[in-house]
Amino acid sequence: MPKLLIVENDAFAGNFMYKSLESYGFSCVSLADSAPFAMRILRQTNPDVALIDIELGGGPNGIDLARAFRKVKASIGIVFLTSIVDPRLIDLKGLELPDGSIYLSKSSVTDITEISESLQESINLAKTNALPCIVKHQDSSLNLTKGQFELIRLIAEGLSNKEIARTKFVTLKSTENSIARLAKKLDLKDTNTNSQRVLIAKRYFQMIGKV
Amino acid sequence: MVSVISRITSFPNFRIFLAETIMQLVGLSAVYAFWVSTARALTRFDKDQLTRVQIMVIGAIGGLLMAGSQSLLSWIFDVSLQLSFTMRAIGNVVVAAFWLPLQSVVVGNFRRYAKLKREVRTEILQQESVQFARSRALEEYRRKIEEGIQDSLKLTTSQAHSLFESLKSKGSQRLPEYLRVISDEYFRLTAHKMDSKIKIRQPKFANLRGNFTNFRLAVLESVMTRPLNPGWFATVIVVTIIVPLTAKAEYILIPEIALATGLSTFLVQGTLLKSFKFIKKRQIMATLLATTGSIAIPIFIARLIPNNDPKLGNHIAYLVVVITVTCLGHIAQAGILKESELREAAINDLTELRGTEKEQNAEFSKITRDWAKYIHGNYTTKLEAAALAIETAISTDYTEATEQAIREVEKTLKLDSTRSLSNPQILLDEVQDRCTNWQGLIQINIQSQVRSEISVVASIRDVGDCVEEAILNAVRHGDCTLVEIEIEEKELHLSLVVTNDGVGFSNKPQGFGSSIYEEATRGDWKLWRDEKSKRTILELNFAKS
Numbered sequence: 001m002p003k004l005l006i007v008e009n010d011a012f013a014g015n016f017m018y019k020s021l022e023s024y025g026f027s028c029v030s031l032a033d034s035a036p037f038a039m040r041i042l043r044q045t046n047p048d049v050a051l052i053d054i055e056l057g058g059g060p061n062g063i064d065l066a067r068a069f070r071k072v073k074a075s076i077g078i079v080f081l082t083s084i085v086d087p088r089l090i091d092l093k094g095l096e097l098p099d100g101s102i103y104l105s106k107s108s109v110t111d112i113t114e115i116s117e118s119l120q121e122s123i124n125l126a127k128t129n130a131l132p133c134i135v136k137h138q139d140s141s142l143n144l145t146k147g148q149f150e151l152i153r154l155i156a157e158g159l160s161n162k163e164i165a166r167t168k169f170v171t172l173k174s175t176e177n178s179i180a181r182l183a184k185k186l187d188l189k190d191t192n193t194n195s196q197r198v199l200i201a202k203r204y205f206q207m208i209g210k211v
Numbered sequence: 212m213v214s215v216i217s218r219i220t221s222f223p224n225f226r227i228f229l230a231e232t233i234m235q236l237v238g239l240s241a242v243y244a245f246w247v248s249t250a251r252a253l254t255r256f257d258k259d260q261l262t263r264v265q266i267m268v269i270g271a272i273g274g275l276l277m278a279g280s281q282s283l284l285s286w287i288f289d290v291s292l293q294l295s296f297t298m299r300a301i302g303n304v305v306v307a308a309f310w311l312p313l314q315s316v317v318v319g320n321f322r323r324y325a326k327l328k329r330e331v332r333t334e335i336l337q338q339e340s341v342q343f344a345r346s347r348a349l350e351e352y353r354r355k356i357e358e359g360i361q362d363s364l365k366l367t368t369s370q371a372h373s374l375f376e377s378l379k380s381k382g383s384q385r386l387p388e389y390l391r392v393i394s395d396e397y398f399r400l401t402a403h404k405m406d407s408k409i410k411i412r413q414p415k416f417a418n419l420r421g422n423f424t425n426f427r428l429a430v431l432e433s434v435m436t437r438p439l440n441p442g443w444f445a446t447v448i449v450v451t452i453i454v455p456l457t458a459k460a461e462y463i464l465i466p467e468i469a470l471a472t473g474l475s476t477f478l479v480q481g482t483l484l485k486s487f488k489f490i491k492k493r494q495i496m497a498t499l500l501a502t503t504g505s506i507a508i509p510i511f512i513a514r515l516i517p518n519n520d521p522k523l524g525n526h527i528a529y530l531v532v533v534i535t536v537t538c539l540g541h542i543a544q545a546g547i548l549k550e551s552e553l554r555e556a557a558i559n560d561l562t563e564l565r566g567t568e569k570e571q572n573a574e575f576s577k578i579t580r581d582w583a584k585y586i587h588g589n590y591t592t593k594l595e596a597a598a599l600a601i602e603t604a605i606s607t608d609y610t611e612a613t614e615q616a617i618r619e620v621e622k623t624l625k626l627d628s629t630r631s632l633s634n635p636q637i638l639l640d641e642v643q644d645r646c647t648n649w650q651g652l653i654q655i656n657i658q659s660q661v662r663s664e665i666s667v668v669a670s671i672r673d674v675g676d677c678v679e680e681a682i683l684n685a686v687r688h689g690d691c692t693l694v695e696i697e698i699e700e701k702e703l704h705l706s707l708v709v710t711n712d713g714v715g716f717s718n719k720p721q722g723f724g725s726s727i728y729e730e731a732t733r734g735d736w737k738l739w740r741d742e743k744s745k746r747t748i749l750e751l752n753f754a755k756s
Contacts, residue, residue: 058645059649
């Protein structure tokens with residue numbers, strides 16, 4: 001039975017997956033709710049595959065953790081299970097998701113079988129790590145550019161146009177135009193009652209499963 | 212009775228019987244003593260496998276010891292045995308050379324397993340205590356404050372809740388330290404409890420989980436931890452009497468019997484406890500066949516060989532069979548277990564050895580009653596002192612003191628949360644707090660040379676944000692393994708230097724990170740790569756106010 005390490009800081013979700021995946025033929029070595037604990041368990045139990053939530057609270061996120069896992073054990077299978085529908089919404093700061101990993105959005109998973117199959121698939125992928133991360137059920141309707149994904153995230157983080165311009169090293173005018181284009185693509189209209197920025201932020205939080 | 216004794220003593224081969232019995236006992240004792248001392252020495256082996264040379268040397272010494280002790284007694288008693296002295300000695304040496312090292316490996320496995328159990332127990336307890344403390348501490352803190360405040364000061368639920376939330380957010384840098392204290396205390400108490408549980412050596416069926424490694428180790432434990440239990444000892448005595456009487460099965464291997472006894476005890480317990488669902492049938496069958504086969508087959512073969520058979524071929528054939536069966540038996544039973552297998556087995560075993568939830572809660576309540584007093588001695592910030600004063604006042608039902616402490620809290624809360632840091636301990640705690648989540652992924656060393664109060668224009672949060680951003684960049688962009696943080700007071704500013712062993716960068720990084728440094732230090736920061744030491748260095752200077 002493949003040994004599985006689950007990294008999830010939501011105790012309910014974590015315990016649910018722990019119990020469910022055991023019945024699917026996995027030997028669950030532990031449920032870790034933080035990066036340091038997960039690293040310790042990894043070194044102790046040498047799991048074959050890890051199911052990782054991306055948002056782990058403060059400090060390293062699940063992607064940082066996955067990269068650290070791969071340094072300890074290069075052939076460990078990695079499956080990300082997260083509420084963020086698209087990895088492009090994550091502030092990766094130029095990083096790539098680990099090769100040979102699988103990205104699953106919670107909202108697109110309808111059956112625990114799919115998680116089980118993805119875990120098995122990731123074990124095979126991790127043997128060579130030849131393929132980039134596989135994003136399952138990627139929402140093709142999210143037809144945004146990389147820059148627009150970053151912009152939507154910065155707006156949701158509460159930055160003003162001026163702060164965004166400074167962060168991206170562009171002019172204020174350029175930023176305002178970019179936001180207008182983004183709103184248009186998202187089909188969001190600025191009305192008297194609904195601020196466009198609020199709507200953009202709201203859409204972002206919907207995409208990452210917070211709303 | 213006299214007639215029975217005289218009948219026994221007039222038994223034709225009574226002298227041989229007596230000699231054989233004594234020789235077997237002495238030989239066994241010698242072998243057992245050697246076995247135990249070898250096992251002790253083997254605990255020093257942390258390698259996954261013994262080398263072939265080590266195994267053969269152990270076997271040769273054991274064989275010589277056994278053959279020598281038996282031969283010496285044969286010579287003393289001047290007993291004319293059925294087999295020639297030479298053949299007997301050669302046979303014992305050859306057999307021992309093969310089975311004794313394997314037995315040593317079996318014992319070595321157990322010793323390493325026992326040692327790993329102790330290490331793993333400490334690790335598990337530490338993890339559990341931190342997790343437990345983290346999940347409970349906040350809850351307890353909230354409950355005690357809210358209940359106490361509500362009852363004593365007649366605040367509404369929402370007012371009490373609001374006050375608690377303010378306390379939590381403003382004093383958040385204190386919380387990890389609270390948790391550490393509680394988890395340390397819990398760990399200390401739980402470790403004491405675990406010690407008493409672990410002394411119970413009886414293998415737990417519930418821990419086996421169908422894992423063959425655990426099964427083998429459980430059988431080992433049942434043998435090794437009770438070597439002088441009556442059952443085992445009785446078996447040895449009986450066999451040493453039966454062996455001379457049969458006068459043919461001198462090649463019975465006593466360690467086999469020890470394992471068989473342990474296995475039998477183990478299986479009987481399993482039957483009584485009805486816990487066989489945890490063990491796979493094939494594991495039981497394999498071990499049964501291996502153990503009994505290595506005893507029964509030599510006896511059976513020995514009976515086929517006529518007395519005083521001078522044919523060398525028969526003896527050699529007999530030896531080959533004994534050796535082959537014994538080796539197969541040991542390989543099936545023992546094997547050389549890897550460190551990782553033993554560790555996994557220890558973790559599986561120990562995760563069941565916990566107190567009940569009721570016991571844990573009781574212990575934790577005791578700890579939380581004392582934690583405030585403990586913390587108060589170490590930290591003197593206004594907010595913590597006020598919060599602790601509330602707790603103390605509530606517990607002593609001193610309303611006036613509680614109201615005064617609440618006013619102190621409100622006054623502190625009205626201060627700008629981005630106030631200048633002044634207490635060096637706060638600064639260090641903030642930095643440590645931000646590093647906590649990265650521990651394990653990378654190594655972080657923190658050194659502070661700030662001893663006295665210092666006033667700078669940046670806030671605690673700004674400094675913390677800078678530290679966290681620096682670590683994040685070092686890990687994500689630098690792919691580092693080590694981060695060193697030095698905090699030093701200079702003439703005009705507070706210097707915070709973050710060094711990492713990552714790959715560096717091509718030019719000054721652009722992005723959100725550098726803007727954090729820019730704002731916090733008001734532009735007084737620099738980042739460079741020292742090619743000589745292969746280190747990337749970030750220096751942040753916070754001007755004194």
